[in-house]
Amino acid sequence: MSNRIDVKKTYKLFINGAFPRTESGRTYEIKSAKGVFIANPCLASRKDLKDAVVAARAAQSSWNKASAYNKGQILYRIAEMLEGRRAQFVDEIVLVTGATKSKAEKEVTDSVDRLVWYAGWSDKLSSLSGALNPVAGPYYNFTVPESMGVIAAIAPEVPSLLGLIEAIAPIIVGGNTIVVLASTKAPLSAMSFAEVIATSDVPAGVINILTGKKDEIAPWMASHMDIDGFDISGLAAKSHGAIRIAGAENLKRIYSFKSANPGRILAYLEDKTVWHPIGL
Amino acid sequence: MGSPVSFDYAPAPESRAVISIKPKYGHFIGGKFVAGSKHFPTINPATEEVLSQIALAGKAEVDAAVKAARKAYTTTWSKMSGKERGKYLFRIARILQERAREFAVLETLDNGKPIRESRDVDIPLAAAHFFYHAGWADKLEFAGLGTSTKPHGVAGQIIPWNFPLLMLAWKIAPALAAGNTVVLKPAESTSLTALLFAEVCQQAELPAGVVNIVTGDGSTGALIVNHPGIDKIAFTGSTEVGKIIARAVAPTHKSVTLELGGKAANIIFEDAAIDEAIEGIVNGIFFNQGHVCCAGSRLILQENIAEEVLEKLKKRMSKIRMGDPMDKNTDLGAINSKEQLLKIRELSASGDAEGAQRWTAPCELPAKGFWFAPTIFTGITQSHRIAREEIFGPVLSVLTFRTPQEGIDKANNTPFGLSAGIWSEKGSRIFWASQQLRAGVIWANTFNKFDPTSPFGGYKESGWGREGGRHGLSAYLKGVGHE
Incomplete structure (x- = not known):
């Protein structure tokens, strides 16, 4: 046994490509499955959410304009970076959740593979979901899926890494930017994943990750007037009604999903139809 | 050079002779016209002439309509093959074409829009919507990514007064093609073409209860929106009312599409x-x-x-x-x-x-x-x-x-x-x-x-979902993976 003292990591938020502490100065304690202290992650506030939305809004236009090829490659790059740091993620999942090593390894494997799967959707969306509409007149008429804007999401408590990726990947692949609240009890995977994002050519502000309490942050996400959509897959069903009521103020698109599917991507895209006359 | 010659237009009035308006109407529930209890007048906004008395549906009528729609869904419509369902929609499209002049005249009298528009836009497009969606009924497995082939069940549909029959077609045609049954409420000031459409359903021998039409005002609409027997709400109207509906259905299992205001x-x-x-x-x-x-x-x-x-x-x-x-x-x-x-x-x-x-x-x-x-x-x-x-x-x-x-x-x-x-x-x-x-x-x-082939609908506060095309149809099918 070495007598070396560990250099422990301070877990912070991930906003606009940087790692700030919460402006509120608040933290909360997380312990291992065995009850041993691990870290004091940030307890994000409403103001942190506002800052994250400002960053997400500022980043949206240029992320949306990136070519589908480019966006696909960046998602694939996230998968590459995650693959290279498998061991760290496995260790963190085991430490925090008490999962077996093999179960944690499977979650990391699934996470990498899920990113690759969503990456491949990038340049297929408009050919599979768009349309050339045969209108009864001399008009060229087509429908294309377009990004919706800034989307908020609540990641599920478990699986903390795969659930986070399932929240982020389908939302950003179509050109949206995101503010996501990580698992409250197991936020380590999320904050380490932010380091993966920071080294994956993802432009600042495209993905913003908060840690904190769902009951505190979700209602602010629901009522924020500059958030266009909200993925509440990670919220308990009993709170969905109140969240949808708050979200009605700007007719936010609010959905909840149980599985990975292309509907999850399309839910946060808008269909735009363009008409133009045909003639000499 | 003299001043340019200008010609006056001689009056060219369309004849009212093709239609007959009853002095009083009821609701269309379970394939039959049933008498209403309370009534309110509908007028010609161009002359303020009272055209007829329209029934105001209360809880009893809305309950009866939802019950009829549920029964038709369970016993008939959900068991019928898409191929057969589609034939009814084709029939409706054809009857609308055959009776187009009646509908155009009635629409113009009740709504105030020029006959040129009701004749050349509203009614032909309404028929086209039924014809287009008829062909979808037996092809739901091709309706797109992220949709199933399963309908919601009973759809409650509330439509505005600006394009009365056309909005009815936008609502009823995709709902029926996807296999839902319908309770529809036309706008308070423009119910007449919806009630004439009920006759078309009878002529097409559409199974009783597949389409139910209840007339009334906002209070009737609220009864539909809040009815526990309805699985899907489709509304076209103001953003203000759209938000009220979004809040009302928030705690329920109901699926919603909203086509709301604009400032284009x-x-x-x-x-x-x-x-x-x-x-x-x-x-x-x-x-x-x-x-x-x-x-x-x-x-x-x-x-x-x-x-x-x-x-x-x-x-x-x-x-x-x-x-x-x-x-x-x-x-x-x-x-x-x-x-x-x-x-x-x-x-x-x-x-x-x-x-x-x-x-x-x-x-x-x-x-x-x-x-x-x-x-x-x-x-x-x-x-x-x-x-x-x-x-x-x-x-x-x-x-x-x-x-x-x-x-x-x-x-x-x-x-x-x-x-x-x-x-x-x-x-x-x-x-x-x-x-x-x-x-x-x-x-x-x-x-x-x-x-009908072209999806229509808005971003932001202009609503949820699309109408028309493959994208519009999917709003009447259950989503895949939605909780």
Whole structure:
């Protein structure tokens, strides 16, 4: 046994490509499955959410304009970076959740593979979901899926890494930017994943990750007037009604999903139809 | 040279003889017309003549309609193959075509829109919607990514007064094609064509209870929205009511589509074909008296052509023929209701009060009925109410811009996002602008075009979902993976 003292990591938020502490100065304690202290992650506030939305809004236009090829490659790059740091993620999942090593390894494997799967959707969306509409007149008429804007999401408590990726990947692949609240009890995977994002050519502000309490942050996400959509897959069903009521103020698109599917991507895209006359 | 010769239009009234309006109507529930308990009058807004008495559905009638729809769903409609379901829709499309003139006359009398529009736009498009969706009924497995082939069950549908039969078709055709049954409520002031449509369902031998029509006001609509026996709500109307509905269904399992308000920008770039753009501006805001959620109600002109466009626009507006909607030469008909006329007057008055300049086309208003002459406001800023709020009448707000990006920014400066127009002769500019505009329907060098194959619906506070095309159909099928 070495007598070396560990250099422990301070877990912070991930906003606009940087790692700030919460402006509120608040933290909360997380312990291992065995009850041993691990870290004091940030307890994000409403103001942190506002800052994250400002960053997400500022980043949206240029992320949306990136070519589908480019966006696909960046998602694939996230998968590459995650693959290279498998061991760290496995260790963190085991430490925090008490999962077996093999179960944690499977979650990391699934996470990498899920990113690759969503990456491949990038340049297929408009050919599979768009349309050339045969209108009864001399008009060229087509429908294309377009990004919706800034989307908020609540990641599920478990699986903390795969659930986070399932929240982020389908939302950003179509050109949206995101503010996501990580698992409250197991936020380590999320904050380490932010380091993966920071080294994956993802432009600042495209993905913003908060840690904190769902009951505190979700209602602010629901009522924020500059958030266009909200993925509440990670919220308990009993709170969905109140969240949808708050979200009605700007007719936010609010959905909840149980599985990975292309509907999850399309839910946060808008269909735009363009008409133009045909003639000499 | 003498002065140019001008010809007066002789009256060319369409005949009312093709229709007969009953003095009183009930509801259409379980395949039969049933008497109503309370009634309210429906009038011809062009003359204020009382056309008939319409029944006001309360809880008992809505319950009966939902029950009939559920029974039809469980015992008949959900068990029938898509191939057979589709045949009923084809029949309905054909009967609408056969009885098109009746529907057009009735629509114009009850709504106040020019017969030229009801005859050439509303009714043919309604028939086309049924024909298009009929073909979907046995092809639901191809309806797209992220949808199942399973319907929701019973759909409650609430429609507005601006395109009464057409909105009915937009709602009922996809619902039935996907395998749902329907309880539909037409708008309070325009129920007659929906009740005539009930006769079409009978002629088509549509199984009893597949389509149920209850008439009434907002209170009837609320009963439908809040009914526990309904699985899917589809609403077209104001954003204000849309938000009330969104809150009402929030804690329930109901799926919702909303087609709401708009404040569409019609952007004229300096390189536009001006004469064509003038026609597009007029069509954009004065079609259907401006009672169009996607109306081009904000004209956004590049500054260096503004003077020329406004001069030509005023000249063109002076030629708009306003008056008897039954006259085949009429361009602009009556405002649908006194309530709507007061709203248009109030918002226009706010334009005067906030310092905008009003110009109204010279035309005589008929003595009876509800009328508002085509009007434009200039000298507007983006904070003016008439630049932000939906007027839903023949009133155009004019703004200007210098750079293309400024034009786009002004166009997008609204919580709405239903439609937008672009006028330019440069292809790359049109595609650039159409990508920048945050709206669900973009008309480039045209405006106010509709087709059953073409998805229609808005971004942001203009609603949820699309109507028309494969995208519209999917709103009537369950989502895959939704909780």
